Amino acid sequence: MTPERPRRADATAEAVERTPSQEAAAGSPEADTSAPVAEGAALYAALDLGTNSCRMLIAQPKGSQFVVVDSFSKTVQLGAGLEASGRLSRASMGRTIQALRICQKKLQKHGVGRMRLVATEACRRARNAKDFIRQVRRETGLGLEIISPEEEARLAVISCAPLTSPRTEQLLIVDIGGGSTELVWIDLSAVPPEDRPRAIMRLHMGFDAQGSGPVARVVDWISVKLGVATLKDQFADVEDDAARFALMSWFFEENLASFSPYHAQAPREGFQIIGTSGTVTTVAASFLGLRRYDRAKVDGLQMSSAQIDLVIRDYLALGPEGRRTDPRIGRDRHTLIMSGAAILQALMRIWPTDRLSVADRGLREGLLYAQMSADGVLGDGPYR
Numbered sequence: 001m002t003p004e005r006p007r008r009a010d011a012t013a014e015a016v017e018r019t020p021s022q023e024a025a026a027g028s029p030e031a032d033t034s035a036p037v038a039e040g041a042a043l044y045a046a047l048d049l050g051t052n053s054c055r056m057l058i059a060q061p062k063g064s065q066f067v068v069v070d071s072f073s074k075t076v077q078l079g080a081g082l083e084a085s086g087r088l089s090r091a092s093m094g095r096t097i098q099a100l101r102i103c104q105k106k107l108q109k110h111g112v113g114r115m116r117l118v119a120t121e122a123c124r125r126a127r128n129a130k131d132f133i134r135q136v137r138r139e140t141g142l143g144l145e146i147i148s149p150e151e152e153a154r155l156a157v158i159s160c161a162p163l164t165s166p167r168t169e170q171l172l173i174v175d176i177g178g179g180s181t182e183l184v185w186i187d188l189s190a191v192p193p194e195d196r197p198r199a200i201m202r203l204h205m206g207f208d209a210q211g212s213g214p215v216a217r218v219v220d221w222i223s224v225k226l227g228v229a230t231l232k233d234q235f236a237d238v239e240d241d242a243a244r245f246a247l248m249s250w251f252f253e254e255n256l257a258s259f260s261p262y263h264a265q266a267p268r269e270g271f272q273i274i275g276t277s278g279t280v281t282t283v284a285a286s287f288l289g290l291r292r293y294d295r296a297k298v299d300g301l302q303m304s305s306a307q308i309d310l311v312i313r314d315y316l317a318l319g320p321e322g323r324r325t326d327p328r329i330g331r332d333r334h335t336l337i338m339s340g341a342a343i344l345q346a347l348m349r350i351w352p353t354d355r356l357s358v359a360d361r362g363l364r365e366g367l368l369y370a371q372m373s374a375d376g377v378l379g380d381g382p383y384r
Helices: 020-024 090-110 121-125 129-140 149-159 193-205 228-234 241-254 278-288 305-325 337-350 363-375
Strands: 044-049 053-062 065-075 114-119 170-176 181-187 217-224 271-276 301-303 356-359
Touching (some): 044 090, 053 363, 065 090, 065 363, 114 121, 114 363, 121 129, 149 181, 149 193, 149 217, 193 363, 228 241, 228 337, 241 305, 271 278, 271 337, 278 301, 278 305
Antiparallel strands (some): 044 053, 170 181
């Protein structure tokens, strides 16, 4: 049966504006993605150092949104070997510091005055993380901040606010990272439809401190210490490709037992999942048959459980060598896509849906929104 044509999400605007030259440079960490800077406008930066990647955005506020001025993304594999040793390796720290030096040069070039540079699960877990943070400060001048799982989840949530449909009453936001996966379930039934994205944006103040008026109620949230890199490492000794995939998927599901919505009946009407991660965007690009990634086609795309399952079955049929050479997956993603797909399949098994919205946005965008909101520099708009 031919899959139904994908639908765009119900968002009325993009959360992040980018120029065509920036889209063309996506995936090239050394590319100069600079865009014109409005005179006198303050610049903000957000850096996300995860288990697998180092990514940064430099942006300036524009109305109720922001414009990306420069960006950087590089696979550094900071968490390589962490599962076995409990420490960040010398090689992984060296790769990461090289990437951070490039970030430092970009920050200096643009004269960025306001920034948050955060590290997540790999640095939360590593015994030598404090030594690494000091080394980064000494060699690059950058001050990295290790954030909690709750703050990581909250920042991912607010970055996805613009993709929330006015019809959504129950919302699940999923952020599949390299070392952990965050799930947040939000009840929007008490919020007027037109105010639902704005109510989610107010969560930047905290899951409980939401101000006055109808609120987005966080039913539960969880940070599972399994991401694409850590889940892959746990089953590296299983040789059969299909068996390894099945074991990873069921093992991830077992780790959701303490998440209260796991035990509730899956809602039928007014339910939406928003997925933010390289896994979700790669699955979307594969579904669309994109040989070159196009954010404009991926961000906000809606997929059903059946469509996602078709892509995952195709990945399994390709096998490891086929995935390595598939241009839709990419060289940096092919070794991690099946562990990410295992997580995604588990979620679709528990909460089947015809409305998974793909978000090419996440922690960095959340960091920018939170800084700009705190400074009061975002204008009136639907997602303030």
